Amino acid sequence: MTPIRHTSLRETITNEIRKAILSGRYKPGERLVEDRLAEEFGVSRNPVREAMRVLEIEGLLEVAPRRGATVAKFTLEEAKEAIELRSSLEGLSARLAARRCSDQTRSRIFDLLGRGRRALDEQDWTALRALNDEFHQLIAKAGSNRFLWEFMHAMRAKTYWMAAGSKSWRGKDSWLEHEAILHAILSGDEELASLLASRHVASAGQAFMDGAEEAAGRSTGSGGGDAG
Known part of the structure; x- marks a missing residue:
């Protein structure tokens, strides 16, 4: 994937991951790995980590110690x-x-x-x-x-x-x-x-x-x- 270059890289990565979740490309319960996402978007791990924090606050991701981030499930x-x-x-x-x-x-x-x-x-x-x-x-x-x-x-x-x-x-x-x-x-x-x-x-x-x-x-x- 072509590296993303933007004045607000965190916002760009957040939007891309959010769209992937909302479209169903990332499924509920699916584990999201920082290294893989960084490679996919052509960026370092830092903006990916920041994006995950935002999406955790929005309730789209669940982050647990030693397990990392997974797409949230809902009842x-x-x-x-x-x-x-x-x-x-x-x-x-x-x-x-x-x-x-x-x-x-x-x-x-x-x-x-x-x-x-x-x-x-x-x-x-x-x-x-x-x-x-x-x-x-x-x-x-x-x-x-x-x-x-x-x-x-x-x-x-x-x-x-x-x-x-x-x-x-x-x-x-x-x-x-x-x-x-x-x-x-x-x-x-x-x-x-x-x-x-x-x-x-x-x-x-x-x-x-x-x-x-x-x-x-x-x-x-x-x-x-x-x-x-």
Whole structure:
């Protein structure tokens, strides 16, 4: 692999390892060895070690003495707790976005709404998936709370990773919920924006939990077939 050169090498390596975990290239329970990662990315061990500390804080890695770092595993109960917390925080994020909606934010929202509607009309689900990330990033930044932004970044990484590979994405329904949240933010309705954002995450989380529980049942033989 071509060596990575960047002004913030730790951040670059952190992002690369995070993407590999979230995409499923590094599996839950898989051991990550500093030397191998350093060789893969063409860097020294130090930025890899620093990246691992960041990802441990985010909950994507578990680091134990003498065993080193492994990709974290999660239980359905942990997933439920993460979804509950993110639902509340997304509500707060949307409330702040409605309260502090600037002209620049309004322009970005109108642009996002237009692109989302075109993708929906064309049934371009790949584009809608990409817009989903942009939607949440936009709301978080619009709220102008750096501490909430940092915490939500870690929470989204955690929940996206939990849902990686699941078939619970709800396509059209999900984007229509996004549109309703954005319109509430544009109108400055803090209560409605907060309520809709919390419900949106809760609904998406419930769809994921239903699928995960069904898969767990199949893996134990109660539903036939396997979980994959």
